[in-house]
Amino acid sequence: MMKQLKPITCRVDELISVNKFNVDEANAHIELADDLAKLPAEEFGKLIRVCPAGLYREDEDGSRTFDYAGCLECGTCRIACGDTIVSKWEQPGPTMGVQYRFG
Numbered sequence: 497m498m499k500q501l502k503p504i505t506c507r508v509d510e511l512i513s514v515n516k517f518n519v520d521e522a523n524a525h526i527e528l529a530d531d532l533a534k535l536p537a538e539e540f541g542k543l544i545r546v547c548p549a550g551l552y553r554e555d556e557d558g559s560r561t562f563d564y565a566g567c568l569e570c571g572t573c574r575i576a577c578g579d580t581i582v583s584k585w586e587q588p589g590p591t592m593g594v595q596y597r598f599g
């Protein structure tokens with residue numbers, strides 16, 4: 497008989513809350529192709545689902561927000577929508593962006 501594995505759960509927001517960010521206010525390393533309200537719902541919905549930091553959001557009233565300040569630089573949004581609505585994705589400059597902390 498196979499041993500049942502115990503389910504493992506973790507809260508990503510708790511794990512990433514210890515990271516530090518040095519945000520480059522003068523140069524957004526991610527830009528979207530149009531005003532948030534004009535972006536196709538299907539494509540923006542992909543970003544909402546895939547971003548581990550939850551930076552792409554849509555409220556119940558349909559208003560959308562995106563803020564690159566908490567970006568984990570994983571590149572998932574670029575892979576998901578780099579050929580549609582993510583018009584710019586670059587690594588932040590030296591000393592900028594996320595500094596991962598563990599523990």
Ligand code: SF4
Nearest residue numbers: 547567568570571573
């Ligand atoms: S690179 Fe990763 S963390 Fe940053 S906005 Fe894209 S999906 Fe979110």
